[in-house]
Amino acid sequence: MVTLAEVAQHAGVSASTVSYVLSGKRSISASTRERVEQSIRELGYHPNAGARALASSRSNIIALMIPLRTDMYVPVMMEIAIAVATTARTHGYDVLLLTGEEGPDAVRRVTGSGLADAMIVMDVELEDERLPLLRGTDRPSVLIGLPADTTGLTCVDLDWSATGALCVEHLATLGHRDIAVIGEAPAVYERHTGFAERTLDGLRSRARELGLKVLHRACEGGFDAMAAILARILDERPGTTGFVVQNESAVEPLLALLRQQGRAVPEDISVVAICPEQVAVQASVRLTSVAVPAQEMGRRAIEHLVTKLDGHARDEVVLLAPELTVRASSGPAPSAP
Amino acid sequence: MVTLAEVAQHAGVSASTVSYVLSGKRSISASTRERVEQSIRELGYHPNAGARALASSRSNIIALMIPLRTDMYVPVMMEIAIAVATTARTHGYDVLLLTGEEGPDAVRRVTGSGLADAMIVMDVELEDERLPLLRGTDRPSVLIGLPADTTGLTCVDLDWSATGALCVEHLATLGHRDIAVIGEAPAVYERHTGFAERTLDGLRSRARELGLKVLHRACEGGFDAMAAILARILDERPGTTGFVVQNESAVEPLLALLRQQGRAVPEDISVVAICPEQVAVQASVRLTSVAVPAQEMGRRAIEHLVTKLDGHARDEVVLLAPELTVRASSGPAPSAP
DNA sequence: GTGAAAGCGCTAACAG
DNA sequence: CTGTTAGCGCTTTCAC
Secondary structure (H helix, E strand, O other), rough: OOOOOHHHHHOOHHHHHHHHHHHHHOOHHHHHHHHHHHHEEEEEEEEOHHHHHHHHHOEEEEEEEOOOOOOOHHHHHHHHHHHHHHHHHHOEHHHHHHHEHOHHHHHHHHHHHOOOEEEEOOOOOOOEEEEEEEEHHHOOEEOOOOOOOOOOOOEEEEEEHHOOOOHHHHHOOOOOEEEEEEEHHHHHHHEEEEEHHHHHHHHHHHHHHHOOOOEEOOOOHEEEEEEHHHHHHHHOOOOOOOOEEEEEHHHHHHHHHHHHHHOOOOOEEEEEEEHHHHHHHHHOOOOOOEOOHHHHHHHHHHHHHHHHHHOOOOOEEEOOOOEEEOOOOOOOOOOOO | OHHHHHHHHHHHOHHHHHHHHHOOOOOOHHHHHHHHHHHHHHHHOOHHHHHHHHHOOOOEEEEEOOOOOOOOHHHHHHHHHHHHHHHHHHHEEEEEEEHHOOOOOHHHHHHHHHHOOOOEOOOOOOOOOHHHHHHHOOOOOEEEEEOOOOOOOOOOOEEEHHHHHHHHHHHHHOOOOOEEEEEEHHHHOOOOOOOHHHHHHHHHHHHHOOOOOEEEEOOOOOOHHHHHHHHHHHHHHOOOOOOEOOOHHHHHHHHHHHHOOOOOOOOOOEEEEEEHHHHHOOOOOOOOEEEOOOHHHHHHHHHHHHHHHOOOOOOOOEEEEEEEEOOOOOOOOOOOO
């Protein structure tokens, strides 16, 4: 294993000079720098991560806590994780992958041991057990998601409430008066993951303002679950002409069922989805949808953390504005017979 | 920050004793151990990761390289990643998330810096650039996937060839003679990711043995792509009664299209999928399928690595036997009219 | 069964 | 612009 001392010797300079060439923290003459860099290349030197972390009390690692469960939004999680990892690299950081399994203990362990300089927490619940720990540590953190109380925290999330409102507005503009919402699995609501409830709030309050009727049903993914729920909805509210779907694994089943029942989309029924672009585009009907900006959330989270680590940055709640893309699944409400 | 020295002082013992209590590498009297553990708890001590890594030249971190692209098998990747992370924790390791983006450089960086003690490499191509580096380092590694030459490497993978064969056998047993294979996106084949080609090999050679006809078509995901391909297949081979699908995002479109065309599954057409259990169960027709054992692959990879790190373990290729579960999408071939 | 002490490889004052 | 030096917190001989 090549050490900094060996590089120094090879280049005929002191250890600190090599260190400074690497960090750029003080000016080095062009010729010295050249020689050092040459030696580094020749010897194939890589600074030892442990030694560096010990001496500088910086690991250059950012921890990412992802949910253990995969009952929702798997592609979104994955996209965020990848965006986090690649963005982190552009800033010289690596990413440590933690699952929610360990819970608050993971936070203690990682911050306590100095394993990571900062952390990103996903799948935040309204009253999350990890929040007090995050507030109580000096290590920066960013939540992807929005808890009930954001005091002393930095959060990045899609503005779910505005997302819900946007879906309703779109349908209202098209003349729909009676709307059904297909939501996430019941467990997601029970867990009080903020996003699902916020979406519903935004949706309902805008509907009230616009005088629309809204019926919400949680839905496990899959064809059978969707079939049962659709039957109940059309039974309770036969006049329903608009659907808002916030559940990837319910989208295609819903489309298949409507087709099966001879209800044309968008002529008879309009569907607006809240999902990643890819799902919207690949569906059997190209879906009018509000995209979940997974990459941007991951990128923003890292960028905020890096700013914090580089010194100064206040806590902040960043709500990304939703954007609705009109595709082939929504159209004017059918006129009453 | 609490240090080992402080714990030692608090407990009235030497630093080395505390260290040995932590590592269990030499026997400690019950009373001393008790006192030390008490101090650790009271002071809230967490060993510093950097110092530990430096002194022991062990970071207790395992690197996981996942593909950057998300053009295939996202849920599978995610499941593997989560299984890797949780299994690693049970052995005292953390997981560093690397994307394929950096390519071979990531391997150099991570092994050279001692950031990770070992690594798991996913999405292996037949002639992968990273292989020479992995062979040339003393740090253990496990591939999830199978390259062309496995000399000096440890690999864990589903036996894709047997998987293909199994699908054919199932359909043959049911009396199908004419089979179409819906594969991954063309890019996956061009990239020479082993699994897709191996599946095809297994499928074709078993078909030859059994005297079945096989037609293979690569397929971008989504409804439109699937529609185009299905039309071509039924045009070229109108007698096709069995489908093998190895592409998550083609499954539901295929089912929808068949339904649309009035072809009943499984009365007229049988479908066998190669996909995660969840997809098979949630589809609009419960799918006869061969599961991709994502969790097991992740778990096995870690366990092999830990064994290697703990001393001795030779290189080895582990091919997991495929298991086919019969569900509602396959049945006897329709008798000729 | 326990202590003392020598590093691990690097960073960051301090000194010139 | 460059060198000298004192640790960072832990592991691990060596000694008792």
